[in-house]
Amino acid sequence: MTLEIARTLDAKGLSCPLPIVKTAQAMKDMSSGQLLEVLATDPGSVKDFAAWSKSTGNEVVEQSQDGGVFRFVLRKK
Amino acid sequence: MEQPLNLVLFSGTDDKLQAAAVLTAGAAALGKPVNVFLQYWALDAFRKDRIDRDHGLAPEAGDEGRAAVDGLRAAGQASWAETLRQAKDLGEVDIQACSLSMDLLRLEESDLDDLVDGVEGVTAFYLNAGEGQVVFI
Numbered sequence: 001m002t003l004e005i006a007r008t009l010d011a012k013g014l015s016c017p018l019p020i021v022k023t024a025q026a027m028k029d030m031s032s033g034q035l036l037e038v039l040a041t042d043p044g045s046v047k048d049f050a051a052w053s054k055s056t057g058n059e060v061v062e063q064s065q066d067g068g069v070f071r072f073v074l075r076k077k
Numbered sequence: 078m079e080q081p082l083n084l085v086l087f088s089g090t091d092d093k094l095q096a097a098a099v100l101t102a103g104a105a106a107l108g109k110p111v112n113v114f115l116q117y118w119a120l121d122a123f124r125k126d127r128i129d130r131d132h133g134l135a136p137e138a139g140d141e142g143r144a145a146v147d148g149l150r151a152a153g154q155a156s157w158a159e160t161l162r163q164a165k166d167l168g169e170v171d172i173q174a175c176s177l178s179m180d181l182l183r184l185e186e187s188d189l190d191d192l193v194d195g196v197e198g199v200t201a202f203y204l205n206a207g208e209g210q211v212v213f214i
Contacts, residue, residue, distance in 0.1 A: 015154045017103040021163050024106040028167075055107045 003061065003073060006034040012041045012069060019045050020052050023074070027058060030076045035061065038072045045070050080209035081110040081169075083202070088214060089118030091132045091157060092146060097214045098160035105168030112209075113172040114202045115193065119214075120178045125190040128158050161192055171205070173197045 009026050011019035019040040026036055038049075046063070049072050053060045062073035082104045086097050097113070104111045115123055122132050134142055150156075155163070164170050174189060174196045186196055 013153055015149065015152075017099055017106060018155060018160070018163070020106045021102045021160075021167055025163075025167050052106060 003035055005037045005073065006030060008037040008039070010039050011045075012039050014040070014042065016042050016044045016048065018042075020048050023049075023052070024056075027074070027076050032076055034076050036074045036076065038074065040070050040072070041068050042070075045072075049074070079109055080207055081112050081205070083112045083114070083206040083209050083211045085114045085116060085202075085211060085213045086119035087116050088135070089120075089122040089132055090135050092134045092138060092142070093214050094119065094122060094132065094157040095160070098157040098164070100212070101170055102160050102164035102167070105164040105170055108168060110169040111164070111171070112202065112205050113170065114175055114197075114199075115172065116175040116178045117181070120174050120184070120189075121182055123172075123174070123190050123193055124184065124188055126188075128190045128192075129156075158190070158192065165192065173202065175199065175202075 007026060007030065009022055011022050014022065019038065019042050023036065023038050030036060049060055053074065057077040059075045060072055061075050064071045084097055084100060086094065101111050101113060122128065134146060138146065172193050174193050176196050176198045179196055
């Protein structure tokens with residue numbers, strides 16, 4: 001089954017903590033269950049997204065890395 | 078209700094203000110309320126006619142630190158003021174000026190940037206801090 005991405009956030013080039021800040025901001029306008037794809041280059045983002053997900057309850061449903069770019073797919077709680 | 082993070086900002090150099098802005102934005106992204114209390118040189122950096130200028134770095138930065146900070150900025154890192162703006166946009170972030178420092182620097186509330194929500198004394202700061210951690214930067 002292909003995941004249906006509702007929105008993509010390009011956070012490449014942003015340094016900590018802006019990828020998370022922009023993600024939290026983007027999630028505000030989404031509805032529960034919708035998927036947000038985030039692209040980031042901040043090396044801290046893997047641990048940061050895991051911690052943010054754990055703390056806020058928004059689930060990381062996919063995670064991958066292509067070169068220096070990290071990709072996360074998050075499901076809004 | 079979740080206990081707030083309480084940051085007391087004393088230093089007015091760009092590196093320490095940047096560190097404080099990062100802590101603030103991170104907490105805001107987690108839905109944690111943040112109270113910021115501005116004293117001395119940190120308060121001076123929030124004057125609306127000075128907020129965008131170069132506030133220097135802590136002495137330990139040295140030339141190498143200066144180059145590293147300039148490099149990040151050239152790569153597009155948001156300024157501390159911009160990071161704080163985004164944090165305020167996202168979550169519950171209240172920035173208050175210390176009334177004693179206002180007197181010390183002979184400032185009026187109208188001299189401060191819009192990021193600052195008001196002026197309060199240390200008692201009000203502690204009351205709002207509740208049982209949350211207090212961090213001094």
